[in-house]
Amino acid sequence: MTAVLRRELRGSWRATLLWSLAIVGILALYLPLYDDLVTGDMQSLLDSLPPQLVQTLGYDDLTSGAGYVQATFYGLMGFFLITAASVSWAATAIGGHEQSGRLELDLAHGIGRGGYVLAQTEALIIRVLFLVLVGTVSVLAFNGPADLGLELGPVLVASCALAGLALFCGVWTLLAGAAIGGRALSAGVGALVAVVSYALNAVAAQTPDADWIANASPYSWAFADSPLQGGVTLADQWPLWLFVVAFPVIAMLALRGRDLRG
Numbered sequence: 674m675t676a677v678l679r680r681e682l683r684g685s686w687r688a689t690l691l692w693s694l695a696i697v698g699i700l701a702l703y704l705p706l707y708d709d710l711v712t713g714d715m716q717s718l719l720d721s722l723p724p725q726l727v728q729t730l731g732y733d734d735l736t737s738g739a740g741y742v743q744a745t746f747y748g749l750m751g752f753f754l755i756t757a758a759s760v761s762w763a764a765t766a767i768g769g770h771e772q773s774g775r776l777e778l779d780l781a782h783g784i785g786r787g788g789y790v791l792a793q794t795e796a797l798i799i800r801v802l803f804l805v806l807v808g809t810v811s812v813l814a815f816n817g818p819a820d821l822g823l824e825l826g827p828v829l830v831a832s833c834a835l836a837g838l839a840l841f842c843g844v845w846t847l848l849a850g851a852a853i854g855g856r857a858l859s860a861g862v863g864a865l866v867a868v869v870s871y872a873l874n875a876v877a878a879q880t881p882d883a884d885w886i887a888n889a890s891p892y893s894w895a896f897a898d899s900p901l902q903g904g905v906t907l908a909d910q911w912p913l914w915l916f917v918v919a920f921p922v923i924a925m926l927a928l929r930g931r932d933l934r935g
């Protein structure tokens with residue numbers, strides 16, 4: 674473990690803890706409500722809503738445990754929380770440290786630019802995977818008490834998709850920081866990627882014969898067919914992980930090819 678990686682993990686443990694508590698809190702709020710919603714008039718309420726809206730929100734199968742967890746956590750709150758954490762960390766990793774002068778100081782102490790990007794990528798992956806692990810363990814902990822009827826395999830596949838999607842947005846942010854610099858601009862790029870991915874999936878859900886729109890959405894690569902119901906497998910997620918591997922390499926080249934701004 675390099676000095677940069679150790680410092681990043683040590684310096685962000687409080688933020689990681691807060692993000693973890695937020696995830697547990699969201700799941701503790703939503704998942705125990707499932708049994709009450711199913712025994713109530715949830716289906717009647719869904720039937721009263723416009724079909725396009727129901728499909729856009731992913732509420733078309735809200736009365737099943739898998740559909741409920743997909744719609745409330747994996748496809749919505751978990752996606753936005755963990756992606757926000759990923760983008761925030763990635764924006765600080767290069768663009769933020771360049772602004773503060775830390776990046777130049779680290780490089781002056783003999784750390785190569787490629788090694789620096791690699792260490793920041795490793796730190797990002799470790800923290801995002803930790804948040805996803807917290808979410809996964811929490812979902813499994815509530816599975817029995819909330820009578821969700823989830824199986825371990827599909828939960829792990831869904832968690833892998835969530836991690837890939839959050840890291841996809843994170844490596845876009847990392848690349849922006851390496852190529853352009855600036856924390857705010859880097860974060861803006863990552864946030865834009867997340868919003869556009871979600872929006873394209875929403876548009877595809879409301880547009881007949883719009884497979885090409887869904888195919889252009891990284892959100893759809895992860896969740897178009899609910900992994901909790903066996904619709905998406907690990908093999909289907911390869912485009913997300915290809916970006917996660919490739920973009921840090923491009924970021925290394927980008928950082929080597931430009932002058933730093935303090």
